[in-house]
Amino acid sequence: MCILVGLWFPLLANNSPWVDRFSMLIDQFKKDLKELSSTQIFRKHLLSSGCFALDDHQYFKLREEVSEFFSVEFNDTILVGSGRLGFSIKPTKRFVSFNDDSDLDLAIVSPKLFEKIWQDAFLYKRSAEFWPNSRIFFRYLAEGWIRPDKLPPSEYFKFSKEWWDFFNKITNGRQFGPYKIRAGLYYSHFFLQEYQTICIEQCMQEV
Numbered sequence: 726m727c728i729l730v731g732l733w734f735p736l737l738a739n740n741s742p743w744v745d746r747f748s749m750l751i752d753q754f755k756k757d758l759k760e761l762s763s764t765q766i767f768r769k770h771l772l773s774s775g776c777f778a779l780d781d782h783q784y785f786k787l788r789e790e791v792s793e794f795f796s797v798e799f800n801d802t803i804l805v806g807s808g809r810l811g812f813s814i815k816p817t818k819r820f821v822s823f824n825d826d827s828d829l830d831l832a833i834v835s836p837k838l839f840e841k842i843w844q845d846a847f848l849y850k851r852s853a854e855f856w857p858n859s860r861i862f863f864r865y866l867a868e869g870w871i872r873p874d875k876l877p878p879s880e881y882f883k884f885s886k887e888w889w890d891f892f893n894k895i896t897n898g899r900q901f902g903p904y905k906i907r908a909g910l911y912y913s914h915f916f917l918q919e920y921q922t923i924c925i926e927q928c929m930q931e932v
Contacts, residue, residue, distance in 0.1 A: 747811060750810065750811040751811075751812055755932050757769065758925075763922040763925045763926050767918055770809070776809050777810060778808040778809075778827075779804070783900070786901075787831075788802040790895060791895075794891055795838060797835040797837075801914075802831060802832075803832045803917070804829065805830050805921065806829075807823040807830075808828070819928070828904055828906070829905070829906045830907055832917050833908050834914055835910065835911075836912055838910060839911070839912045840912075843866060843871075845882070845883075845884060849877050849882060856877045858874075858875040861875045869916025869920070870917070873885070873908070873909070873910070876888070
């Protein structure tokens with residue numbers, strides 16, 4: 726079963742009524758790839774449009790819970806990825822439809838929170854504690870975002886535990902469907918847009 730726009734429907738391989746909807750969404754996106762700039766596509770499909778996987782109330786509640794927990798602005802919590810579009814634009818899953826195995830991917834934009842985690846991570850690294858992903862973490866940090874899965878291990882780093890405990894809790898609550906809820910933390914909207922437009926521009930080259 727799959728939740729689409731807040732309702733339960735069987736997701737069938739060939740005769741699902743949602744197959745046509747997926748095709749329409751992808752066709753419109755491909756049309757826009759030929760007619761709009763990458764910035765316009767980002768604004769239209771990831772900032773202005775509704776969410777494929779959540780109805781308006783669910784999306785409001787999700788953003789509200791996340792923004793309150795992390796003390797960030799409501800408008801700085803944005804659903805991206807296939808949960809927003811209805812399909813993926815990642816290179817390894819290009820135009821694969823949102824399905825039961827998909828995640829709900831959020832972008833949280835907060836320079837204040839970003840700088841706090843950056844400072845804590847720097848001090849942790851300087852302490853020479855166990856951190857196998859430190860090099861990858863700082864590579865993404867230089868690109869303006871924090872990948873939580875590359876943070877120091879949660880048993881040693883307080884924020885890692887707080888982050889994963891929160892997102893596991895709202896995932897297990899299932900009020901937003903049977904999907905894992907995950908997020909990335911961005912320093913600014915500039916870096917969020919730049920990261921998303923990388924995939925958009927790759928799509929442009931393919932159509």
